[in-house]
Structures are given as C-alpha cells and as structure tokens.
Amino acid sequence: MGKYNKIIAIVAVLLITFSFLGCTQNLNSPQKSSTKEIVDMRGVTVTIPSDPQRVVIVDKGFILQSMVAIGVQDKIVASGGMLSSTNEKADDRDSLYLFPKILELPNIGYTFGGFNFETLISAKPDLVLWANSEYIKDNEITKEAMKKIETELKIPLVVINTPGAYDNPTMEKQYEGLMIIGKVFGKEKRAQEIINYTKSQIEMIYNRTKDIKDSEKPSTMYLGLRNDDSVGVVWGKNYGDAKFAEEVANIKNVYNEPNRQIMSAEQIIALNPDVIILATNSVLPDINILSTNSKYSSLQNVNAVKNKRIGSLGLLTWWGDFKLDYPTIMLISAKTVYPDKFKDIKVNKWVNDYHKKLYGLNDEQSQRLKEIQLLAWMDSNDF
Structure with a gap:
C-alpha cells in the first residue's frame, strides 16, 4: 500500500510540474491581438x-x-x-x-x-x-x-x-x-505587387515623354460634354479628370487654372486646343461626336476637331476618381497627345492584359470590361 501511495505522489508532482510549465509557456507565448x-x-x-x-x-x-x-x-x-x-x-x-x-x-x-x-x-x-x-x-x-x-x-x-x-x-x-x-x-x-506593377507602367509613360520640349507640346483640353446649353466641363491643370497629365505625361493643359469650368462653344474656340481628350460627363464620350453631331457644328474649325486629334477616356473617370485604371488613363492621354512616342503600343490590347493581371480576368471578361468602360473605340481605331 505504501508503494502505491508513493506512485500516486510522484504522478501528482509530475502533473503539477507540467501544469506549471504549461502556464509559464502560455505567459511567454505571444498572443494574437484582436x-x-x-x-x-x-x-x-x-x-x-x-x-x-x-x-x-x-x-x-x-x-x-x-x-x-x-x-x-x-x-x-x-x-x-x-x-x-x-x-x-x-x-x-x-x-x-x-x-x-x-x-x-x-x-x-x-x-x-x-x-x-x-x-x-x-x-x-x-x-x-x-x-x-x-x-x-x-x-x-x-x-x-x-x-x-x-x-x-x-x-x-x-x-x-x-x-x-x-x-x-x-x-x-x-x-x-x-x-x-x-x-x-x-x-x-499583394498591395505592393499592384503598386509595383502600376508604377512600372506609369514610369514607362513618364520616361517616353519627360524630355519633350515646351515648343513641341500641343495644347490639350480635357473636356466632358454636357446636355445643357454649354458644350461641357473643362478640367484645368492637375485637377479632376486632368490630374497627373503634366506630372506623368508632360502634357500641356490649354486651361491653366486648377479647377473645372463650364465652357461655351465660344470659350472653347478661343482656347483652340490642338488635342481634345473626352472624359466622363452627362454625354457619353464618343470620339466622333464632335464631328458628327450637329450640336457641335460651331467647333469644326477648332484645331483638334479639324485635325481629328481626339481621344476618349470612356468611363474610366467617375467623380474624379481614377480608381485602379490610372495607368490606363495616362497611357490613353499620352498616346493621344504624342502618338509617335507610343507607336509600338496597342492600348486596346495593353488594357486587356492590364485587367487580366490586376483582377485575374480571362480574355472574354477583360474584353467585356473594356466595352463597359466605353473603350472599344480603341479596337475599331487600332489605337
């Protein structure tokens, strides 16, 4: 009986020891914060x-x-x-x-x-x-x-x-x-991967345009067409839909004020931009609308319309938010203004690849996304 009691005592001591060690280990283990x-x-x-x-x-x-x-x-x-x-x-x-x-x-x-x-x-x-x-x-x-x-x-x-x-x-x-x-x-x-990828595209645009001299820069207007008596909203230097144009693509904004301004045909004619980039507003940004819609007949002698130097950001900008398509916006802008600098890039194909890498889309999904963004004009114009 005495031998049996000794065994029980030893087991009890071991249990207490292991319990103590376990508590100590828990105290020393880092706890995941909520x-x-x-x-x-x-x-x-x-x-x-x-x-x-x-x-x-x-x-x-x-x-x-x-x-x-x-x-x-x-x-x-x-x-x-x-x-x-x-x-x-x-x-x-x-x-x-x-x-x-x-x-x-x-x-x-x-x-x-x-x-x-x-x-x-x-x-x-x-x-x-x-x-x-x-x-x-x-x-x-x-x-x-x-x-x-x-x-x-x-x-x-x-x-x-x-x-x-x-x-x-x-x-x-x-x-x-x-x-x-x-x-x-x-x-x-994952966030850093996206940043690195988008930044590499931005740097590509910057490197191709950074050395363009002021004398070689066409004047560019970012224009959102409206349904009222005005022609539309013009976004000024580094504002709204014209953000980053100068910083990234060395683009000269014809409207130098840092705000948005509703403009009439007379005001646009006076500024006479060499290039127009259509952006999102109440009228869909169709690149042919300025030359085919009678509402804009008074603009036919504006340099951009006369020389058919018009691009469109489709629906990429909404309330000034560039979302994750900021490289797309910059690339469309840069190629519209400086086509010779981007002859080797088909933006219509580039944007499909961009969306595949960003969102994991397949070919059909990336093409549909481009159409929803009203960028299919790039396919028909081999842009």
Missing part, C-alpha cells in the same frame, strides 16, 4: 479589428477595385456612393461588373443626397472605409458624417484621400492609399 492600429490619410491613428470581416465602403470606385484586386471584396456588407440609382446593372460600370454583389447590398447614401445612418447601423460593420475626393472633402455633410461615425456610432473609420483631395495631387498619394488598404486587410504583399 485589434491593430492603422494611420489613415488624415494622419489619424485608428484602432481597427486585426481581421475586419464586415466592411462598409464610402467610395466611387478606388476602394472597391483595390479590394477586388487584393481579393477581399467579399468583406463588403454595404456601400455608399457606388450606386446612382436603384435600376443599375452590373454592365453599367466597371466597378459594378467587377463586384456585381454590391447591387444587392444596402446603400447608405453619399455626401450629395445625404447618409442613412440607420442603414449603416443595420449592416453591423466592424469598419468603415471612406474615400475622400476633391468633390466632397470640404462639404459639411462629409465632415458631419465622419464625426457621427467616429464619435457617436463608435465605428472605426479609416479615410483614404484620393489624390484630388490635396491642393497638389501627386501619383504617390494613389500608391499610399492602395498600401493603406493592403494594411487594413493584412495584404501588404
């Missing part, structure tokens, strides 16, 4: 879930397309700013085509039209990702909505400033925003 800190583009340090699962985006496309390219789009549970009406279809715009599920998700509204905070709350988000642009950054509704989300609803808010939100937009802000999105989802490696 939260992490992100410094957003306001310079604000935001505590967010380490692995966000229910994300609401306030966006015009950059955040959504970045999430698709990174592979985390299924974490979106509601959106604001992505939908213009309840009748939209996936084939209406590139972002909707890339993530058609967004058409079925709750819409919390936008700065213009106001926000529905009950819809936001009902989505039960653990994070709000907000893209700020030149068109909403100073709006009181924007400021009040951000304040309410952070201070009243206590939902973590990470703000991505698109480049236009700054007085001097630069391409580096595009990359910075993409990397912050990568950090939010723990996908820094």
Whole structure:
C-alpha cells in the first residue's frame, strides 16, 4: 500500500510540474491581438479589428477595385456612393461588373443626397472605409458624417484621400492609399505587387515623354460634354479628370487654372486646343461626336476637331476618381497627345492584359470590361 501511495505522489508532482510549465509557456507565448492600429490619410491613428470581416465602403470606385484586386471584396456588407440609382446593372460600370454583389447590398447614401445612418447601423460593420475626393472633402455633410461615425456610432473609420483631395495631387498619394488598404486587410504583399506593377507602367509613360520640349507640346483640353446649353466641363491643370497629365505625361493643359469650368462653344474656340481628350460627363464620350453631331457644328474649325486629334477616356473617370485604371488613363492621354512616342503600343490590347493581371480576368471578361468602360473605340481605331 505504501508503494502505491508513493506512485500516486510522484504522478501528482509530475502533473503539477507540467501544469506549471504549461502556464509559464502560455505567459511567454505571444498572443494574437484582436485589434491593430492603422494611420489613415488624415494622419489619424485608428484602432481597427486585426481581421475586419464586415466592411462598409464610402467610395466611387478606388476602394472597391483595390479590394477586388487584393481579393477581399467579399468583406463588403454595404456601400455608399457606388450606386446612382436603384435600376443599375452590373454592365453599367466597371466597378459594378467587377463586384456585381454590391447591387444587392444596402446603400447608405453619399455626401450629395445625404447618409442613412440607420442603414449603416443595420449592416453591423466592424469598419468603415471612406474615400475622400476633391468633390466632397470640404462639404459639411462629409465632415458631419465622419464625426457621427467616429464619435457617436463608435465605428472605426479609416479615410483614404484620393489624390484630388490635396491642393497638389501627386501619383504617390494613389500608391499610399492602395498600401493603406493592403494594411487594413493584412495584404501588404499583394498591395505592393499592384503598386509595383502600376508604377512600372506609369514610369514607362513618364520616361517616353519627360524630355519633350515646351515648343513641341500641343495644347490639350480635357473636356466632358454636357446636355445643357454649354458644350461641357473643362478640367484645368492637375485637377479632376486632368490630374497627373503634366506630372506623368508632360502634357500641356490649354486651361491653366486648377479647377473645372463650364465652357461655351465660344470659350472653347478661343482656347483652340490642338488635342481634345473626352472624359466622363452627362454625354457619353464618343470620339466622333464632335464631328458628327450637329450640336457641335460651331467647333469644326477648332484645331483638334479639324485635325481629328481626339481621344476618349470612356468611363474610366467617375467623380474624379481614377480608381485602379490610372495607368490606363495616362497611357490613353499620352498616346493621344504624342502618338509617335507610343507607336509600338496597342492600348486596346495593353488594357486587356492590364485587367487580366490586376483582377485575374480571362480574355472574354477583360474584353467585356473594356466595352463597359466605353473603350472599344480603341479596337475599331487600332489605337
């Protein structure tokens, strides 16, 4: 019996020892935190879930397309700013085509039209990702909505400033925003891959145009056609749809002011641009419209129209947001203005390859995306 008691005592000591060692090991083992800190583009340090699962985006496309390219789009549970009406279809715009599920998700509204905070709350988000642009950054509704989300609803808010939100937009802000999105989802490696790829395309454009002398630069107008009595909106130097044109492609903007201006035919005739690049507005940007539509008959002697030096960005720009197609916008602009510098590049084929690498699309999908972006004109014109 004494021998049996000794065995029990030894076993008990061993159990206590192993339990103690186990506790010590647990104390010394690093514990995975349920939260992490992100410094957003306001310079604000935001505590967010380490692995966000229910994300609401306030966006015009950059955040959504970045999430698709990174592979985390299924974490979106509601959106604001992505939908213009309840009748939209996936084939209406590139972002909707890339993530058609967004058409079925709750819409919390936008700065213009106001926000529905009950819809936001009902989505039960653990994070709000907000893209700020030149068109909403100073709006009181924007400021009040951000304040309410952070201070009243206590939902973590990470703000991505698109480049236009700054007085001097630069391409580096595009990359910075993409990397912050990568950090939010723990996908820094994939974000860096996208940055490296897009940056290589931007550098290619820059290197081909950087040494062009001022005397060799044709004057260029970025024009969005309208349905009213004016001809359209003209985007000035480094603003809106004309962002980065000088920085990346050495393009001389005929309208030198850093703003957007609604212009009549008389004003456009007075500026007499050598090249016109059509961008998104209420009239679809068809490269033939200025020479075939009688509404624009007064523009026939404008150099760009007379010499048929017109390009189109299709629907790539929406509310000034270049989304992930900023290299495409720059390449179309650069080849339209300096065709001899890009004779070896067929942009219609280049853009299909670009979308395949970015989003993992197949041939049919990348071609359809190009058509939705109203860039099929490049196929018919062998551009």
